[in-house]
Amino acid sequence: MREFLPSGTQIEVVENAESTTGLVLIPDIWGMRSLFDELAARLAQEWNVSVAVVEPFPEAPGETIEERFAAVPKLDDTRLLDDLDAAAKRLGKSRNVLMGFCMGGMYCFKASSRDTFAKIASFYGIIVLPENWQGPGQREPIQHMAAGHPERVLAIIGGKDHWTPRLDVEKLIDLRAKVALYPEADHGFVHDPARPSYRPADATNALAKARDWLLS
DSSP states (O other): OEEEOTTSOEEEEEOOTTOSEEEEEEOOTTOSSHHHHHHHHHHHHHTTOEEEEEOSOSSOOOSSHHHHHHHGGGOOHHHHHHHHHHHHHHHTOSEEEEEEETHHHHHHHHHTTSSSOSEEEEESOOSSOOGGGOOTTOOOHHHHHHTSOGGGEEEEEETTOTTSOHHHHHHHHHTTOEEEEETTOOTTOSSOTTSTTOOHHHHHHHHHHHHHHHHO
16 A cells, blocks of 8 residues: 655555564665565565565656666665654554665665664665765765664675675675675576566575564
8 A cells, every 4th residue: 555654755555463563675776666566565474564665766766777876866865764764663563674675775774873673684785885876965885884783784695796796795794794695696686586687596595584584
């Protein structure tokens, strides 16, 4: 069900009355769409959680990847992290966890600076901002983590992903975040079966790892 946060940000909510856990989900750079509606509904049932999917862009950034990349430097960390907190509050559960993919995985790292989420699972989140993603409202993910709770983070990483190079992954390890490395996987290998990089067996394994981490 589509709703709006007090900020005006759109969210998709899937209620599970039997659950005591709220899962906030951040999409990739393409934002909210049927792929994440279906994922939210499936996780609500299979993981026994209530789910809120949060749209990362306050305004439609365009339909091409170039337009969306150009919109990232305009994002404001405080606004988006406040939206994640508000989504958790909307779910009204006693325990909140967070999961995100790609750009959403990057914001999972940033959200570890807050106290809202007991556990966080980041799928191939950017660890160090590319130069063309830097902007006045953006702070490095690794800086957010260092100032917060890196021990709450599970980072799921593909060994062939150029967005998460080895030296950046070592920064996560230095902060004592937990890292699950899939050596043969490239970027986006879990959440979208339509991607050429999708790896069914690794995807199943990685989601199981995330579930165990988040719900433990």
